[in-house]
Each structure stands twice: as structure tokens, then as C-alpha cells.
Amino acid sequence: MPSFLDAATPGIQALQPYQPGKPIDELEREYGISDAVKLASNENPLGPSFKALAALRDNIGVDLGRYPDGNGFALKQALAARHHVDMGSITLGNGSNDVLDLIARAFVAPGQGLAFCQYAFAVYPIAAQAVSAKPQVAPVLADYFYDLDAICDTVDETTKVLFIANPNNPTGTWLNESQLRSLLERLPDNVLVVIDQAYVEYTEHLPDFPDASQWLRQYPNLIVTQTFSKAFGLAGLRVGYALSSPEIADVLNRVRQPFNVNSLALLAAETALKDQEHLDQSISLNQTGMRQYQQAFEDLGLAWIPSAGNFITVDLGRPAAPIYEAMLRQAVITRPVANYQLPQHLRISIGLEVENKQCIAALRHCLTNKES
DSSP states (O other): OOOOOHHOOHHHHHHHOOOOOHHHHHHHHHTTTOOOOOSSSOOOOOOOOHHHHHHHHTTTTSSSSSOOTTTHHHHHHHHHHHOOOGGGGEEEEEHHHHHHHHHHHHOOOSSSEEEEETOTHHHHHHHHTTTTOOOEOOOTTSSSSSOOHHHHHOTTTTTEEEEESSSOTTOOOOOHHHHHHHHHSSOOTTTTEEEEEETTTGGGTTTOOOOOOOOOTTTTTTEEEESSSTTTTTTOOOEEEEEEOHHHHHHHHHOOOOTOHHHHHHHHHHHTOOOHHHHHHHHHHHHHHHHHHHHHHHHHHHEEOSSSSSSEEEEEEEEEEHHHHHHHHTTTEEEEEGGGGGEOOOOOOOOOHHHHHHHHHHHHHHHHTTTT
């Protein structure tokens, strides 16, 4: 019997699949518990807006036997108005992960460089390996924030694409406006710089946080990616997009799968953009929950990484895996991040106030329990 793994391309052979957060159903089935809370995947605890849900209910049986609009005209029109760009600058994806993969496949050949930073989003090295690119990892500063000099030193003549998450996942750290402009000015024009803004809606309280989608005309090599999975609460429908020059978008749309965003996802995303009240509630809830965790960590004597996202990563001062497992038995799902070379940290998504309380109580219990 032949080994089909051996038959795969070298990049695929070495690839480790992305590991999503444990589902609630799986936890409750494994441990025989109920009322579990999942704070592992940076989802919006409010879920979708009521307007988006109403639009889905009203259209659930409409034209589902037909393919969706392959160009996503209505959603692109709404996004173009929101970001003040031409519709030809937009590439739609099945989540922003899809777009990140498109960028790697479209622009990075085997052996060429794909750069990203230490503790970066796990999809970046996966995208690099999948196309047999050369991963180029820039170290970060001691406080987990980006090191601009290290990034520039890492980029070389082989580098085709640089991924920068702003804010970053799993650390939550970010570049301010002057830092990001400085980086873009220092990098070669032939390197595509991808600013992954999956959490940008949560940054409105930071006066110097940049929205790089407004800089496309100044930097032709810039691509900005965003998603409806976080603040808009549509993670289950998978909608993301890239903003770039029309020339770059044309390349991406040549490799994009036909109908990669389904009809209901297109409709829900377009409707969600119109519900500013829901977005404001989501942002306010996140800021309140962030303060709730920071106070709890201070009370517990724990250090944490400052975060501009909808999650916070805490240093337990000991191996995190046993605490993670113990918290599962307390019906709380968090995210261990040893796969990001942070073996003493847990990443915790900001939930509803009652969910945060349950998580904090479980964490306090497990930290003082000798078994963990």
C-alpha cells in the first residue's frame, strides 16, 4: 500500500493542521458536564446582530438551489462605501484565512520567503509551508510587541510577502500609526505587506491605532485583510475580505475559488454592516470584560500581555497545560498557546460578564488546587 503522505508535496508532508478550540459539545460529552462556556476562539459572545439574523430568517429558503453571486456585488458595494475604496479593490474570502491562503498561493513560489513575526497567528506558517515557501520569522521585543528593526532585518531579497497582524493573535499586541508607517516606509516596494486587521473594530479606544485600509493609495504594495468572524459575530458563516490595489485584487481573484462565499453569508455580512448599534454593544462589552480580567489577574498576582483584541493572554508562571485541563473539568474552555512557544500562558476570549466570572472562578480554583 503506497504512503499517500509520502506522495504529497514536501510542504504538505511537514504541515501540522490548524487546531481549533475545543467545541462545547465535545467537552460536555467527554466530561459528562453541562453549562460549559467556551472562551477559546475569540468569538463575539453576543453572536450576530438581530438585523443579520432577521435577514437570514427571511431569506433562508430563497434561491438556495442556485449558486451565490460569485462576485459578491452587494457586499462589495457596502464594503467599498465603508472603506472608501473601489469595488475592484476587494477580494472576498471564506473567512479572512481563505484570503491569507490566496495571497500565499498567488504570490509566493517554492523556496521564496514568506515573513511573519514570532508568536504570530498560526495560519501564517501553515500558509508558508503549504506553498513550500521559506518561513522567515522575526523575533519580537521582550514585552511581546513588534520589533521594527528585527522585521526589517528578517526581510531579504527572497521575501515576497510579509504578514503582520495588527492587533496580533495570540498576544494582542499592536503597532501604532507612526510605527506602522515607519515600517511601510522602510520595507522594499516589491515586498507585499499584508496587515491582518481581524480585530480592528475593538481598537477604537486607542487614539493612535491605525486603520491601514485608508492607506492603500499611498502604499501600492499594501494588502489589508478583515473579517466578519469577530466583532460582527458571524464566525459560523465564514466571511472575510482583502483590500488592495485593483491590480493585486485581480491576481487574487484569478486563484480564488468560484462561489467561495455562500449566499446566506453574503447577505448576513452586508446586513451586519448596517447595524452600528450591535457593533457598538460588542465593543463596549469587550472593554468592560477586559477590565474584569485585568482586575482579576492583578488580584491573583498574575502578569498578562496588554491586548487590543477581544482576548487576553495571561502568564500563569507555571506550565499552562495542567491548568487548562483542570479548567475543562470546571466547564471552562480556554486556549493553551504552547504551540506558539508560550507554554506558561493561556489565551482567554472576552465573554459575557457571567462567563467571565465563571472563568475567573475556575482559574482561581485551579491555581490553588494541588492536583493542577
